[in-house]
Amino acid sequence: xxxxxxxxxxxxxxxxxxxxxxxxxxxxxxxxxxxxxxxxxxxxxxxxxxxxxxxxxxxxxxxxxxxxxxxxxxxxxxxxxxxxxxxxxxxxxxxxxxxxxxxxxxxxxxxxxxxxxxxxxxxxxxxxxxxxxxxxxxxxxxxxxxxxxxxxxxxxxxxxxxxxxxxxxxxxxxxxxxxxxxxxxxxxxxxxxxxxxxxxxxxxxxxxxxxxxxxxxxxxxxxxxxxxxxxxxxxxxxxxxxxxxxxxxxxxxxxxxxxxxxxxxxxxxxxxxxxxxxxxxxxxx
Amino acid sequence: xxxxxxxxxxxxxxxxxxxxxxxxxxxxxxxxxxxxxxxxxxxxxxxxxxxxxxxxxxxxxxxxxxxxxxxxxxxxxxxxxxxxxxxxxxxxxxxxxxxxxxxxxxxxxxxxxxxxxxxxxxxxxxxxxxxxxxxxxxxxxxxxxxxxxxxxxxxxxxxxxxxxxxxxxxxxxxxxxxxxxxxxxxxxxxxxxxxxxxxxxxxxxxxxxxxxxxxxxxxxxxxxxxxxxxxxxxxxxxxxxxxxxxxxxxxxxxxxxxxxxxxxxxxxxxxxxxxxxxxxxxxxxxxxxxxxxxxxxxxxxxxxxxxxxxxxxxxxxxxxxxxxxxxxxxxxxxxxxxxxxxxxxxxxxxxxxxxxxxxxxx
Numbered sequence: 001x002x003x004x005x006x007x008x009x010x011x012x013x014x015x016x017x018x019x020x021x022x023x024x025x026x027x028x029x030x031x032x033x034x035x036x037x038x039x040x041x042x043x044x045x046x047x048x049x050x051x052x053x054x055x056x057x058x059x060x061x062x063x064x065x066x067x068x069x070x071x072x073x074x075x076x077x078x079x080x081x082x083x084x085x086x087x088x089x090x091x092x093x094x095x096x097x098x099x100x101x102x103x104x105x106x107x108x109x110x111x112x113x114x115x116x117x118x119x120x121x122x123x124x125x126x127x128x129x130x131x132x133x134x135x136x137x138x139x140x141x142x143x144x145x146x147x148x149x150x151x152x153x154x155x156x157x158x159x160x161x162x163x164x165x166x167x168x169x170x171x172x173x174x175x176x177x178x179x180x181x182x183x184x185x186x187x188x189x190x191x192x193x194x195x196x197x198x199x200x201x202x203x204x205x206x207x208x209x210x211x212x213x214x215x216x217x218x219x220x221x222x223x224x225x226x227x228x229x230x231x232x233x234x235x236x237x238x239x240x241x242x243x244x245x246x247x248x249x250x251x252x253x254x255x256x257x258x259x260x261x262x263x264x265x266x267x268x269x270x271x272x273x274x275x276x277x278x279x280x281x282x283x284x285x
Numbered sequence: 286x287x288x289x290x291x292x293x294x295x296x297x298x299x300x301x302x303x304x305x306x307x308x309x310x311x312x313x314x315x316x317x318x319x320x321x322x323x324x325x326x327x328x329x330x331x332x333x334x335x336x337x338x339x340x341x342x343x344x345x346x347x348x349x350x351x352x353x354x355x356x357x358x359x360x361x362x363x364x365x366x367x368x369x370x371x372x373x374x375x376x377x378x379x380x381x382x383x384x385x386x387x388x389x390x391x392x393x394x395x396x397x398x399x400x401x402x403x404x405x406x407x408x409x410x411x412x413x414x415x416x417x418x419x420x421x422x423x424x425x426x427x428x429x430x431x432x433x434x435x436x437x438x439x440x441x442x443x444x445x446x447x448x449x450x451x452x453x454x455x456x457x458x459x460x461x462x463x464x465x466x467x468x469x470x471x472x473x474x475x476x477x478x479x480x481x482x483x484x485x486x487x488x489x490x491x492x493x494x495x496x497x498x499x500x501x502x503x504x505x506x507x508x509x510x511x512x513x514x515x516x517x518x519x520x521x522x523x524x525x526x527x528x529x530x531x532x533x534x535x536x537x538x539x540x541x542x543x544x545x546x547x548x549x550x551x552x553x554x555x556x557x558x559x560x561x562x563x564x565x566x567x568x569x570x571x572x573x574x575x576x577x578x579x580x581x582x583x584x585x586x587x588x589x590x591x592x593x594x595x596x597x598x599x600x601x602x603x604x605x606x607x608x609x610x611x612x613x614x615x616x617x618x619x620x621x622x623x624x625x626x627x628x629x630x631x632x633x634x635x636x637x638x639x640x641x642x643x644x645x646x647x
Contacts, residue, residue, distance in 0.1 A: 177337050178370035182384035182431075183358035192383070196374040 039253035046249050065251030069238055071228055073255055076235035080214060083148050083231060087213045088206045090152030091160055095205060096198060098155035099164030100190045104176065121158045133222060147223045160205045167201040168194060207270050214263060232259040287349065288313040288439060288472040289334060294343035296329060303329050304496045316465050316473045320483040321493035327476045330493070331441050334474060335364050363432030364441040367448065369424045371416040377427050378412040381434050402433040405467070422453045429464065442475040446482060458482055480520055492516050514641035517567050523598060525567045525635065526609045532564040532638065539644055541566060541636060544605055548582065553636045553644040567635035570598065570612040573627045581626030585609055590619045601625060
């Protein structure tokens with residue numbers, strides 16, 4: 001039995017390591033810090049005085065930018081939020097039901113269906129976007145949020161289904177059988193037992209759905225074409241090549257900061273789950 | 286009255302038959318223990334009664350009614366799982382109340398029944414706790430409470446004590462014995478591989494081996510009159526000693542010889558057998574006693590001595606190399622290498638024919 005810890009905690013080495021980590025952290029977050037700093041600078045100083053500490057501090061970008069697009073920026077935030085909430089609700093229910101079926105029920109071709117579902121993970125979004133667009137156009141659903149939200153209620157996110165299938169497989173089958181003895185049918189087993197136990201995985205699904213939907217640009221761009229229906233990322237885009245011919249950088253940065261706020265708050269609140277989620281899935285995030 | 290009847294019940298997975306030809310009647314209020322080595326099919330048989338496993342052939346009758354296809358919840362059966370299977374997201378009260386909630390039992394009635402079960406099992410202080418905040422023994426009691434709350438006619442226990450440590454296992458075993466007294470009308474079927482649990486709890490023991498019933502009987506009957514070598518070797522600890530012997534059947538009686546020396550000439554009938562067979566002589570370690578060299582049935586050298594406190598177990602090797610265990614109380618000091626001469630009462634000897642079946646006594 002050795003009494004000293006095997007790894008010597010040399011204070012100098014410790015300090016060196018800390019310094020290195022801080023340097024990398026600053027390097028990584030520099031663009032973000034610069035964005036925040038620039039949002040408080042007068043337009044003219046943004047590129048002439050690129051330091052992190054503003055020589056002149058102003059809130060004009062925020063006050064002006066909020067109403068610059070004819071519609072208050074809050075409306076765009078709200079549009080984004082509505083889509084996010086619906087997408088989260090849809091994903092939570094549809095993906096967990098689908099995952100329960102794959103993990104627990106035996107039905108014809110269940111293995112094949114599972115394989116096909118996993119294959120869709122490898123299908124880039126851009127391959128399906130055109131046929132999908134045509135379908136929604138024929139349904140008259142373009143320029144509504146339906147194409148952005150409705151699919152979420154039909155378990156299209158194979159990644160989440162896979163995540164939940166793995167989680168449900170880890171739940172002892174004894175619990176299902178105990179519930180069966182207690183008089184539950186399959187739906188009741190799902191609703192009373194499996195769904196609540198999946199909570200940690202469902203939190204992950206909710207967080208990632210939010211992150212990906214909130215920062216989605218492409219699909220929102222192709223389906224929404226009326227400014228009042230625009231989401232926050234689309235609205236930000238309007239600042240860049242506004243019809244005036246010059247981009248309103250200061251306002252763009254200010255509104256970007258506001259758009260990032262929910263993500264930032266979410267990260268602070270769910271830091272642990274997000275890190276675990278990325279670690280356990282090893283996929284995008 | 287018969288609570289559960291199994292008639293020629295079979296179960297197979299693919300080509301592998303795990304339960305064959307099981308015929309068994311369990312009376313109302315009886316405590317029946319299924320015992321057997323791992324993989325003997327005892328849990329499978331229990332789960333077939335519960336309805337968690339299908340029955341391939343044969344009939345299951347519950348209260349005299351054909352029940353092969355009745356869903357588990359409608360069989361009037363409650364089950365205590367080996368892993369307890371408590372719902373981790375519900376507190377103790379909700380765990381106990383769950384089956385009643387699913388059955389749409391009224392709130393006051395749920396309260397009453399849960400409270401009664403909690404009182405019986407001393408769980409009242411823990412009703413607001415989650416399963417993970419409970420000790421193993423408390424979880425076990427909640428699992429039993431779930432069965433009590435349902436007021437089921439039949440309780441099934443699937444190795445309920447195997448996850449508990451030794452001390453708690455004894456305590457919980459006694460609690461189950463008390464429960465059996467209190468719920469005298471409830472039929473209980475209990476699966477275990479621990480023969481102490483089987484011997485102490487059971488009204489009747491069913492010994493299973495490789496999907497077949499080897500013997501059914503009261504614990505003492507199985508101990509005194511095992512039907513075959515398997516039961517003889519399985520019931521009793523340490524296990525019965527088996528010694529090769531030559532059996533000669535003559536005029537309805539059996540002559541036993543070991544190494545050419547006659548051993549016991551009376552006591553066993555031939556049971557209709559004739560001729561000469563290579564059989565087995567059985568004697569339990571606790572039935573062996575020290576004897577003078579002249580009166581000894583067996584003589585051997587001590588290999589190893591185990592002191593268990595109240596008893597001492599001698600591992601011996603007989604003259605012909607056969608291993609033998611003998612159990613003594615601790616008054617006798619034993620030493621390795623010592624030569625012991627042992628005897629046993631003729632009534633404590635067991636004799637098995639070449640097929641391993643016990644020979645009937647006179």
